[in-house]
Structures are given as C-alpha cells and as structure tokens.
Amino acid sequence: MIPLSWLIALSAVVFAIGVVGVLVRRNALVIFMSIELMLNAANLAFVAFANQMKSLDGQVFVFFVMTVAAAEVAIGLAIIVHLFRLRETVFVDEIHLLKG
Amino acid sequence: MLAALFVGFAALLVVTSLMVVLHKNPVTSALFLVLAFCSLAGIYLLLRAEFLGMVQIVVYAGAIMVLFLFVIMYLNLQHDVETGLQIAVRRGIGWFVGVLMLLTGAALLKRGWALGPANEVLPGAEQGNVAAIGRVLYSRYLFPFEITSILLLVAMIGVIVIARGRSRAHAAGGGAGGGA
Numbered sequence: 001m002i003p004l005s006w007l008i009a010l011s012a013v014v015f016a017i018g019v020v021g022v023l024v025r026r027n028a029l030v031i032f033m034s035i036e037l038m039l040n041a042a043n044l045a046f047v048a049f050a051n052q053m054k055s056l057d058g059q060v061f062v063f064f065v066m067t068v069a070a071a072e073v074a075i076g077l078a079i080i081v082h083l084f085r086l087r088e089t090v091f092v093d094e095i096h097l098l099k100g
Numbered sequence: 101m102l103a104a105l106f107v108g109f110a111a112l113l114v115v116t117s118l119m120v121v122l123h124k125n126p127v128t129s130a131l132f133l134v135l136a137f138c139s140l141a142g143i144y145l146l147l148r149a150e151f152l153g154m155v156q157i158v159v160y161a162g163a164i165m166v167l168f169l170f171v172i173m174y175l176n177l178q179h180d181v182e183t184g185l186q187i188a189v190r191r192g193i194g195w196f197v198g199v200l201m202l203l204t205g206a207a208l209l210k211r212g213w214a215l216g217p218a219n220e221v222l223p224g225a226e227q228g229n230v231a232a233i234g235r236v237l238y239s240r241y242l243f244p245f246e247i248t249s250i251l252l253l254v255a256m257i258g259v260i261v262i263a264r265g266r267s268r269a270h271a272a273g274g275g276a277g278g279g280a
Contacts, residue, residue: 008209023193060241
C-alpha cells in the first residue's frame, strides 16, 4: 500500500503549486486553473484519508467538492467573459474598478 | 508495483501542475491541466476510489477543461506580457509564499504528523466501490445530494444572467421577457 505520508506530501506540493499560480500569474484564466489545482489537492487528501480510515465518507465529500468546483468554474468563466466584453482584458492587474 | 505506479503518477502530476503555472500560453496550460487531472485519476484508482477516478476523468478532464478551452479560444488571447518591476516583485512574493507553504508542510511531516503505512487491502475491494458509494450517497447523504441540485440550478441561472450581458438585459427588460 502507498504510505499516507506520501499522499499528504503530494497533496501539499500540488496545493503549493496552485498557490504560486494564483499569486504569480496575471491571466485570470490561469488563476482559475490554479484554483482548480488547489481544489484537486484537497480532494487528494480527502481520498487518501478515506482510504486510510476505510471509510467512504471522504469520497462522498470529494463528490460534493467536484460539484461545487463545476458550479464555480461555470460562474467564474461567465464573469471572465463578461469582464472581457467590458474591459477587453483578462489580466487581473488591469481590472481595478473597485479600487477607489 | 503499487509504489512504482504511484511515484510515476505523482511525478507526472507535479510536473504537469508546474507547467500549468509556468507556461505562458493559456491553451498549453489548459492542456497540461488535463494531463494533471488524468494522472490524479490514476492515483485515485490506486487508492481504490474507482468511482472518483471515473468522475475525475468525465467531469474535470472532460467537462470543465472543455469549458476552459472554449472560453480561452472564444476570447482569442495573446501570450501573457509579464515584465516590469511591479510584476517582478509580485512574482517574488508569490514564489516566497509558495516555498513557505511547502516548508511548513515539510516541518509538519518531520514532526511525525500523518506518518506510517496505510492499511492493508480494503475488504471486498475487488468488485469496485461504485455500488457502495451509491448506497451511501442515496441514504446517509441524501439531503446534501439534493441540495447539490439546487446549487447547480443556481449556478446555471447565474451563468445565463451574467453571460447575457448588460445591453441585451436592458433591451429584454423593456420587452416581453427576452426569451433567453
């Protein structure tokens, strides 16, 4: 069997990569992809612990996380499309309408 | 054998995730993300989460990534132009925070948190866990499952309202309801 620590380490690495992506990139679409990476890292931790505890509850939670991720992607991409129509850009540092 | 497969999938996952973050072209990033999701599905299979492995491929690599690619190509984006001092500073901060998170995780691991081998084979794992997941989902988690449908409905209506845009919404508001 795969040791739990490996799985948690992999989850942490993927989550950190997602954090770097959100902080480093300017393209809103790539930021969204990085958020997906972080959600998937959390899912991996859920599945790892569910496997460790011989319980299905963790896997059911992953199912719900996937649903929320799908809804979030749909709404987020719609917002990005709308922003692009208004401002002709998807770079987050050029969108400062609420900055005052 | 299992460990070798896991190491292979994990290496693929980490490399493709890095490429998602580092590559300048959003389309290439999206395609690398598909590969990352597929390797994650492989890891799910290794962990005896067959249902989630399949759903991962269908929902993430299929639906969500097609949505991403569709929007990227619809917007017809050029490459990122990432130069200038401000962006360099921000990039430095981003990498610093990422490395900090990794070090925190490493420190936690070193203190013996979540160490030790996983359990042996799950009982009755040979026939897959789709039936078991379905049983749990439709009994103990029935209410959250139903709430999920409301969430999806809200998302669907929200997307339609947002994507319809301002000008047409105004026009439809004056008319007889629009038809969108």
